[in-house]
């Protein structure tokens with residue numbers, strides 16, 4: 001059972017709120033006195049998942065669950081989904097349009113960063129939505 005659980009809404013193209021969920025997460029984890037490396041990795045995972053919902057999806061949610069031995073981050077959106085997950089996981093692969101790249105996003109590093117900073121990652125996608133689950137072990 002989760003010791004702590006909270007769900008945040010993430011709106012599509014809402015760049016004014018970008019990073020809000022990961023900032024909230026940072027505050028929560030610091031309050032729990034978790035190791036700086038755990039906080040750092042969790043926030044990277046959360047931030048990249050949050051940005052992907054903002055940039056690439058129709059909107060969704062990020063759920064944070066904290067257990068005795070791990071933190072779980074579940075990012076879920078309502079589409080349009082990722083056609084080729086294997087390709088999307090490759091460093092440097094991005095479908096971000098020019099205006100998004102001008103904002104400094106679209107390096108194609110978000111999903112590889114989530115993978116690199118988590119101990120477990122699962123991604124499922126269809127046209128109805130994408131679900132990314134990542135865990136960081138204490």
Ligand SMILES: Nc1ncnc2c1ncn2[C@@H]1O[C@H](COP(=O)(O)OP(=O)(O)OP(=O)(O)O)[C@@H](O)[C@H]1O
Nearest residue numbers: 052056081088094095096105106107108109110111
């Ligand atoms: N939630 C999502 N919904 C739909 N497509 C997604 C989603 N997340 C990622 N993708 C697709 O996977 C590609 C790779 O994602 P990734 O996060 O690695 O890179 P990026 O978002 O394009 O750039 P960066 O994260 O470096 O700013 C995206 O360009 C997009 O095509």
Ligand SMILES: [Mg+2]
Nearest residue numbers: 051052110111
């Ligand atoms: Mg990304």
